[in-house]
Amino acid sequence: MARVRLVNVVKRYGRVVAVDHVNLDIGDGEFFALLGPSGCGKTTTLRIIAGLETPDEGEVYIDDRLVNDVHPRDRDVAMVFQNYALYPHMTVFDNIAFPLRARKKQLGLTEDDIRSLVVSVAEFLGIKEHLEKYPSQLSGGQQQRVALARALVRKPKVWLLDEPLSNLDAKLRVAMRTELKKIQMKLGITTVYVTHDQVEAMSMADRIAVMNAGRVLQVGSPSELYHKPADTFVATFIGSPPMNLLPCRVREAEPVEYAVPEDLSGGVMGSGKVKTTFRLECPGIALPIEPGIASKIAGVDEVYVGIRPEHLALSGKRVREVAVTETTVEMVENLGSEAIATTRLGDELVKVKLTGEARFKPGDKAYLLIDPRRVLVFDKKTGKLIV
The missing domain is CATH 2.40.50.140 (Nucleic acid-binding proteins)
Incomplete structure (x- = not known):
């Protein structure tokens, strides 16, 4: 597993500072949420950890290894995107199997091993009957579950989840919150979860970083954020109805x-x-x-x-x-x-x-x-x- 650290990370797009001197220390095996309104910099922070964005300043460490110049494929992270990012020309089975086949020799897997792992995760997420379909034949919620299965099928050092439940219906979303947390706890994988939904963050995360305008305003447990908010933004963002x-x-x-x-x-x-x-x-x-x-x-x-x-x-x-x-x-x-x-x-x-x-x-x-x-x-x- 892995510890993730961000040290004074800054990301600019022209004159816009999307990530403003962010410092985070995410523990080994921790379920950590980045919570904030749209445009606050949480997804950009996640993409910097994944290596999909390069910070203008600061350092990113995974398992105490500086990874600023390490290619995303070599960081041993698995990411679920909000917009699915499925391969349209591949079946559901092949989409889920893709990360396993990409590291087939490295992981020492046979095709039978891969099929067993894919079927197992597909059955858990309720998409086993869709394995031979293509993404275009699926609903938005089903496509999201395929993307989630692709990240769950192997055991990376870090899971990076960008609002993975946003397109699920309300009932399945509640159920998947519980199941995601159970899987994370069982496997002990360090997880960074981006959401604008305080209920998701409060119910799933061990600790939460509340962000606004590119800055981290407070990091703490759900109880700490609720009972002792650092400022009026956190006080009114956490809680329903708000403070x-x-x-x-x-x-x-x-x-x-x-x-x-x-x-x-x-x-x-x-x-x-x-x-x-x-x-x-x-x-x-x-x-x-x-x-x-x-x-x-x-x-x-x-x-x-x-x-x-x-x-x-x-x-x-x-x-x-x-x-x-x-x-x-x-x-x-x-x-x-x-x-x-x-x-x-x-x-x-x-x-x-x-x-x-x-x-x-x-x-x-x-x-x-x-x-x-x-x-x-x-x-x-x-x-x-x-x-």
């Missing part, structure tokens, strides 16, 4: 003691009392904050307060001793096991995740409850997490 961000001001106030009753949200918001002399003045509400948090934002006047939808609650009646404000429910999305209510604080829309079927409907007056201990505070000027 609520409220522009607030830091102010010193009279001492106040607040409590969050546990029974209001089934234990999600916690319980207890805290005394503080600081508060955050936000649209429609003032949030008390603990002295320990206040000391870390000393000297910062304007901030964003971030809070996940599941760390909020709605009540039909007034509740005392809690950070609470009256609001109007503007929209409710019933999702079966849960519901998403959209409410308003001042000029800001706030998403609230409710368990079970919604007890509110658009136009209802309600009380929005916030646990001040669950908020994140970001510097409004830089967007960086403060505490």
Whole structure:
């Protein structure tokens, strides 16, 4: 297997910097995802690892070997492209067998060995009955599975997957996420997976690099990215619905003691009392904050307060001793096991995740409850997490 390292890698196309001083250290056998919006540089980064693009600056290492000048075929990587890249004049069988036949002598394989391996992977991916067809005779999803099979049929040092599930239907896509992860864990192959789908990244990857505008903003486990995002971009890109961000001001106030009753949200918001002399003045509400948090934002006047939808609650009646404000429910999305209510604080829309079927409907007056201990505070000027 192999460790993959990128050291200060830069790639330019004219005046456009597609990859901007990217540093990554991907462990041996790790499932690593590059996550970000379209055009953020994640596919270019993948192609640089594969050798299909040459970096203008920086170094690429595979298994501690500098590979900047190594031809793609000699890097022992297998890549699945988003646009399939199948050979139209070859049958499905021959497409899958191609990488094995290209290294037939090197791998010591016979044609019987190759047929056995091809049939096995085709059966697993549900395309065994299509082995004698040509790519033009297949649907988009079937072509994607052929491309995936071609990468899975041998055991390279590194798998490079560029949105390999993007053309599968929703049901098969969910199933293949599980199967891909199981295969990767069983074989222990270092995997770099490009996606714009946070659910894919969060459910499959050991670690994720969030990219935007060619730069890596944060690298961490799914839990780290979700609970401690490095900046407002990561905070709002990870999570569905995304984190609520409220522009607030830091102010010193009279001492106040607040409590969050546990029974209001089934234990999600916690319980207890805290005394503080600081508060955050936000649209429609003032949030008390603990002295320990206040000391870390000393000297910062304007901030964003971030809070996940599941760390909020709605009540039909007034509740005392809690950070609470009256609001109007503007929209409710019933999702079966849960519901998403959209409410308003001042000029800001706030998403609230409710368990079970919604007890509110658009136009209802309600009380929005916030646990001040669950908020994140970001510097409004830089967007960086403060505490």
